[in-house]
Amino acid sequence: MRPANLFCFDVTVAVVAVVLATATPSVSGQRPDYPTANLSTRWVNNAAVLPHSVTYSDGSAVCTIVLRSPQTLYGPSLAAGFFCAPPCQAFLFAVFIATFDSSYGISLEENNMARVIWSANRASPLGENATLELTGDGDLVLREVDGRLVWSSNTSGQSVVGMQITEHGNLVLFDQRNATVWQSFDHPTDVLVLGQSLLQGMRLSANTSTTNWTVSKLYLAVLPDGLYGYIESTPPQLYYKHGVSTEQKGKDLTKITLTNGSLSFFVQSTQAGKPDDSIVLPEAKSTQYIRLDSDGHLRLYEWSRFEWTMVHDVIDMDNCAFPTVCGEYAICSGGQCICPLQTNSSSNYFQPVDERKANLGCTPVTPISCQEMKNHQFLTLTDVSYFDGSIITNAKGRDDCKQACLKNCSCRAVVFRYYQNDSDGECQSVTEVFSLQSIQPEILNYNSSVYLKVQLPPSASAPTQKRIKAILGATLAAISSLVLVIIVGIYVRRRRKYQELDEELDFDILPGMPMRFSFEKLRECTEGFSKKLGEGGFGSVFEGKIGEKRVAVKRLEGARQGKKEFLAEVETIGSIEHINLVKVIGFCAEKSNRLLVYEYMPRGSLDRWIYYRHNNAPLDWCTRCRIIMDIAKGLCYLHEECRRKIAHLDIKPQNILLDEKFNAKLADFGLSKLIDRDQSRVVTVMRGTPGYLAPEWLTSQITEKVDVYSFGVVFVEIICGRKNIDIAQPKESVQLINLLREKAQDNQLRDIIDKHSEDMVSHHQEEVIEMMKLAMWCLQNDSSRRPSMSMVVKVLEGAMSVENCLDYSFSNANSVLSTQDNGSTYSTPPSASILSGPR
Known part of the structure; x- marks a missing residue:
């Protein structure tokens, strides 16, 4: 069966009443009035391949895959396809309502823009050349251009025979008997259309803004006794409630449905179809929908006189x-x-x-x-x-x-x-x-x-009484110590002045120093440090913009603690550059203010993609291999290609950042250590994050091989899709490295492969197990038996193989210390620095 053409709205091309996304024969049982796509159909989001896409006057654009024609000549139509909001840099797979002029071209009037009523991937927008595929086994799959899975209906093997869009805007996957297997109505975003219901436990979640489609903190939820509006916090805070009396029936509210003229509340009842309560709305004269807007209002919109208008605010409260x-x-x-x-x-x-x-x-x-x-x-x-x-x-x-x-x-x-x-x-x-x-x-x-x-x-x-005592004491002592105080004051003042001068000179004469910014400039570019991307052990990271370039600004906190780490980070990576190291663009050093300006990494840190904290789709095996290779090359450069060896000393997923294409780069050099090439090892105090510390940290004599051990831990986390130390796991599985040792000794490594990834479990299992052996080579207790990072790169490139006769008695400094301290095999480590947002 050949792939179908993608039909897009175009102001110059007339479209037929119902556009089908495939030219294949009709599926038995499907309704002919529904626009339908059949199995083994693939669509590519590319304007060059699909020339009929249209860009609106506000910069947004749509391109349709399945389309229902308008009920009236000048009315809006329902469609599913690719949509991008202005300035059209990322795309959603969405169901939207689009409007037409008399020749069936899309109108370019400002208020006639397409209105999205459902989207699959608002947390992970796509780029150009992304694909949507209705696979031969019935799964609707959305992938980035590099093949990374972004979203799936998870209907593989459930007898799906086609996809259609209903007259209400419900995107449906149906089987041979025309029964619904999957539907978008079961996964609401921020909109309800006529005929759509919110069941108990479902919610509407507002977008961050009209152009930012990520989920905000505001949401409406259907609970057993009514409709509640919350803003996310700990605990969630209530701002709206429409309660429904359920005491008389002794049963719960089951659903809320948008009908013509009301928002109807249905309690478990023997009288099917009759609402027990309702919010009265203006009756529909044309197409209507309700949206939970980014400001928390629940508004009813209607198509009227060739434009969309807001006809009613369902939440009738003072704006304040x-x-x-x-x-x-x-x-x-x-x-x-x-x-x-x-x-x-x-x-x-x-x-x-x-x-x-x-x-x-x-x-x-x-x-x-x-x-x-x-x-x-x-x-x-x-x-x-x-x-x-x-x-x-x-x-x-x-x-x-x-x-x-x-x-x-x-x-x-x-x-x-x-x-x-x-x-x-x-x-x-x-x-x-x-x-x-x-x-x-x-x-x-x-x-x-x-x-x-x-x-x-x-x-x-200080309490008033203590201040009075302090003043009296100072007064009594002033006569005998006045001269001494003046001398000490002058001495301290001069010393501080020279120290400040020396500190400024230190910053100015550092070789290869990146650009220096004023504190006011960085305050301005971050809009007053308003958009925090995350925070860690030494400070917080904020999003900013210098000119047209997005940057991440790390503001170090704590003068005593921050100065040493600040100098280490600037001196270490200020003058080196590598494709797998996060680039330092500049810095600020004004009095106690110390800030670093980095390149912006839109995918954030690695932990958010392998720990599944954000309900993201699993990374495919190819992407994981590329990330592992990028980390290895970055460490290889630090250990073997710089004038002095640089030991990072804090390798963990939170310090590995990902760009738009999931290329990995090392970040956060605040704990790094310079090692002369003639030094076999250095003595230093223990530093780093529990769970990633090599055993030799207990002796305080370390080499760059501690990074190889930490790399091995991260390596295993990427393959297994979980944290190294996770107290949510069963007791015997809390420590991943211990679990790895047991599975390796029993020849059962396949048991710990990331179960979220069908790609790894079904198609690359043997390759994954071979990669685990490389990770175990890096985890050897004896640092001399661990490979150098250049050897790791060669193994990954296929130029050499993993050493035989590996020692499976892995351990780390944290577990040894825990055993010595309290006789337990496990102690909860302090929280790691987490910077998992884009930066």
């Missing part, structure tokens, strides 16, 4: 009552966003994220530190309320409520509501503060105050 209307910490008052200020005080504890964009919210001037809990106090905001009133703390009064928060570092604010007696009210503890709302108690008939936790400098937080 939505959790993201003013970003974090800001107060919404009369539609305006302002940062919190202490009543009758000149102290300023919060500042805008962006002075020109007040709706982006505010940030604390001094971040909350759990190590300085004695310096935590409250900023009092009267006549201010908070959107979530669902979680009430068991507190006897206002003071009890505040004290409980001060004792809990995760608590960031307290909301206290009362009606008459201010000592007897409702207390709420908040762990993540979103938008606040100014209220008028005389209108609402209740009072509310918010107490925001702030971090005070040590001097400002």
